[in-house]
Amino acid sequence: MQLINPQMVQELLDKLQDQDLYIHLEMTTGAYASHEDESKFTASTFIKNGVVRYDHGSIAGFGPYRVGLKMEQGWIYAQGLTHVDETETERLIMAGHDSDGKLVVALQLSKEPF
Amino acid sequence: MENHILVVFPHPDDESFGTSGTLAKRIHEGAQVTYACLTLGEMARNMGKPLMANRVTLPELRKKELAESARSIGIQDVRMMGLHDKTIEFEDQDMLDGMIRDLIEELKPSLIITFYPGYSVHPDHDATGAAVIRTVASMPKGQRPVVNCVAFSKGCEKILGKPDVLVDVKDFLTNKFGSIRAHSSQFRWKDMLGNYSENDEMVKSRFNTERFWTYHFE
Numbered sequence: 001m002q003l004i005n006p007q008m009v010q011e012l013l014d015k016l017q018d019q020d021l022y023i024h025l026e027m028t029t030g031a032y033a034s035h036e037d038e039s040k041f042t043a044s045t046f047i048k049n050g051v052v053r054y055d056h057g058s059i060a061g062f063g064p065y066r067v068g069l070k071m072e073q074g075w076i077y078a079q080g081l082t083h084v085d086e087t088e089t090e091r092l093i094m095a096g097h098d099s100d101g102k103l104v105v106a107l108q109l110s111k112e113p114f
Numbered sequence: 115m116e117n118h119i120l121v122v123f124p125h126p127d128d129e130s131f132g133t134s135g136t137l138a139k140r141i142h143e144g145a146q147v148t149y150a151c152l153t154l155g156e157m158a159r160n161m162g163k164p165l166m167a168n169r170v171t172l173p174e175l176r177k178k179e180l181a182e183s184a185r186s187i188g189i190q191d192v193r194m195m196g197l198h199d200k201t202i203e204f205e206d207q208d209m210l211d212g213m214i215r216d217l218i219e220e221l222k223p224s225l226i227i228t229f230y231p232g233y234s235v236h237p238d239h240d241a242t243g244a245a246v247i248r249t250v251a252s253m254p255k256g257q258r259p260v261v262n263c264v265a266f267s268k269g270c271e272k273i274l275g276k277p278d279v280l281v282d283v284k285d286f287l288t289n290k291f292g293s294i295r296a297h298s299s300q301f302r303w304k305d306m307l308g309n310y311s312e313n314d315e316m317v318k319s320r321f322n323t324e325r326f327w328t329y330h331f332e
Binding site for chain 1: 157158159160161162163164165168169170200235236237267268
């Protein structure tokens with residue numbers, strides 16, 4: 001994983017639009033958040049291999065980045081994205097890592113299931 | 115002394131801090147150990163620093179770390195059970211219990227080590243322990259293996275009392291530290307040690323006792 005190059009992400013977003021894709025979308029504060037610090041709140045969510053199709057997708061911000069994907073009936077949104085797998089040319093693997101290196105958010109799109 | 119120990123935890127690395135010394139000790143004394151690891155911990159948010167993996171590559175990395183940890187401890191038989199991280203509590207209970215029943219029937223363990231349901235913080239831990247307890251409870255009294263549980267929720271000792279099984283693992287800290295080090299995507303062992311080394315008495319004394327609660331079925 002490398003720090004996001006927004007041009008590269010935008011090119012992939014354009015390439016993947018208007019087709020059925022498998023999505024992995026996730027956000028987490030960590031399963032031990034409130035165990036380690038009672039002032040913290042434990043919450044997380046993920047969807048793995050939902051099928052989505054967007055007709056318009058773009059990346060915004062100056063790092064960390066945001067991505068919005070407009071679908072016929074709604075939106076997909078992620079904020080706090082910092083890293084991308086720069087070796088992927090057919091699918092998009094993005095994540096947001098905090099200053100400690102821990103994953104907080106992930107957004108992945110692929111023609112094949114994850 | 116038990117001949118076959120079955121360990122049932124949901125995540126690679128669940129064995130390291132609470133159980134690895136005990137397993138190394140029992141193996142040294144002649145026990146066979148089967149470690150049934152229900153998931154690959156593929157939803158972990160630790161991916162090393164600098165990053166060693168991403169959501170797609172993490173499962174393969176954690177498989178390798180699990181194998182390395184098992185080598186460190188001396189575990190003879192590791193089974194990766196193919197379930198998905200964070201989902202144990204939502205799995206079909208009959209399927210889950212059947213999986214554990216099959217392991218018990220095959221291996222005939224005299225001791226099972228798992229998490230204490232309700233006192234193990236992570237929902238996967240609690241659901242794993244609950245499946246083991248349900249399955250063993252359904253066996254005829256005389257055939258039940260002993261179940262030793264790991265618990266670490268805040269205040270668990272107030273409810274459960276003191277752990278009744280204390281294992282001195284000071285002669286097996288090499289194995290234990292090896293197991294911790296093996297899971298390098300998950301534990302930053304050097305940061306945990308800070309200015310200390312594995313050989314400092316302060317560190318050894320912190321890690322040299324492992325604690326279990328024997329589950330009472332009735």
